[in-house]
Amino acid sequence: MADAKVIPFGEEPRARRKARRAGHGGRGTALAPVPEARTDPEPPPAPRPTGGRTLDERIAGGLAFLRRRITGDYEVDDFGYDEELTDQVLMSLLRPLYDKYFRVEVKGMENIPAEGGALIVANHSGTLPLDGLMLQVAVHDNHPAQRHLRLLAADLVFVLPVMNELARKAGHTLACAEDAQRLLERGEIVGVMPEGFKGIGKPFADRYKLQRFGRGGFVSTALKAGVPIVPCSIVGAEEIYPMIGNAKTLARVLGLPYFPITPTFPWLGPLGAVPLPTKWTIQFGEPIATDGYPAEAADDPMLMFNLTDQVRETIQHTLYKLLVQRRSVFF
């Protein structure tokens, strides 16, 4: 596995890369599933001309939605999760990014249970937490039961205006044991990225090297709730904003955990905030059952460390495997 190196882009000329890809064509297809193989859960709605009916229905649906929204006649849960808004608006806004831009390929969806709680533990990368959002769309659009992922987010998200509002409405909540346990006990699928800022704000040179998994609090939470842990590896997010530097002083002044410097970011202004169109793969691994442990196991630090390591190793190995299969960063 040690030779599983990332292919740095921009190193070899395009022509050579193309030639190499052509030569490796057979091997590549043998290893990696065809990208187009992802089945759409829902066929795209029928185009308008054939039946004015569908359009009428859509207009009626849209107006009913508008009516509910402007009269405030909708429900949110204790965490401020607005399911209707998430399904109809927020997800639709993210879907072009998911389908067309990052062309996310999802594997191992069968590892997410059809019902009941589960804790999805994923690697974190990409300078901006787009990986979390893509993971949320991936789970919702590919799971047969269209389950909603409830992400645990850093406290910074809830300090910042607008982010706070959007995150709460999209079903995210603060990454703390209380909230996570409450969600898991309600039978929700909870997503957590235990690397936190260490993972998302790591330099480009350290890409796909998993950082320390916090203190492993997520394992004891899963154990207490008795839900399986589903390891998840996300490939492609590391390269969206290659962070080549970190303006630490500026970050401290702004109260941010890091201030990224990418080949484009501060230099091109807002244009630098456009992520690179990398090709993503999200792989869910085999769930690790936690219901076989006695009640006091959650207080056993050794067991916690072992389980944390097991989850971490699984994700790291899957990352390496996916990297070997990957033909290029962008395709």
Add this chain to the structure above:
Amino acid sequence: MGNVVLVTGAARQLGGRFVRRIQRDPDVDRVIGVDAVAPEHHLGGAEFLKADIRHPAIARVLAETGVDTVVHMDINGTPLGSRGGRASVKETNVIGTMQLLGACQKAPHVQRVVIKSSTSVYGSAPRDPAVFTENTPPKSLPSGGFAKDTVEVEGYVRGFARRRPDVAVCVLRFANILGPCADSPLAEYFSLPVLPTVLGYDPRLQFVHEDDAIDVLRIAAAAPRRGTLNSGTFNIAGDGVLLLSQVSRRLGRPTLPLFLPTVTWAGTAVRSLGITDFSPEQIRMLTHGRVVETTQMRETLGFHPSYTTAETFEEFARSRGPGLLPPASLARTVDRLAGVLSARRGASQ
């Protein structure tokens, strides 16, 4: 048991309603309302004693009347009427509670003390868990205002409970109490024609209906029913959550989102002019919101509120009259639009 009940804060709407309600309870022989000023409403035949709980005279009242249940409701965020500012409110809340509890400690026949506290003891901060339970330690203690008062009051109550373990002490932490005649700062805020909000935040709010507040106070002031326990600390809130945006739409009042520094500044300006009591902790609550867990209330206290948060608010909105953008007429507009559109499409085919 529960024969002689002393109710502080009887001159307020909620206190008055509570006095009138328990006056009708068959178990209660005598109800004594206490406040620093005479109430404007009638107390349904209950006795009223004009006494200031900030003064040691309250001890004499307790001793002479042989009170066995004390319901302390004189913990408020706003002054009663127009008199007195924040200083006198704080004094009534904190010094008043100290005096009252001191008097209770000296009165051997007191068996039950009920404190009307508030969920503002939890504060509101972005780093807090989304839902507070009774034993969640707040990440940032309230720095001032009513919230700090409640924290201090609860501290004294805990001290009292330690010194008099024979007394059943019940602390009820109420979420925002709303009702047709509620006179809380939040009710005042919802009466503004345009609601100033904090840009980029949509706080989660919980409400308790006045009727439910009265009912739960009665449960706490009486002997515990079978299988329940009514001493300890309980969060009291209606089921469910409303966002401020939902609230404004249901009220039909447009919002005016402002940057947080602007809101804080405007709040200070308005406060110094004495127009409304828009305190910093109120602003924090309207920024980050607050939701509490009510499992203890249901399972231990055995109280099931009859109004959810949404129903409480609906009732409140009805009592306030329509705002600038009444939801009913907005809905009508959309329906009319739908009608026009479908007619157009029908005609074009």
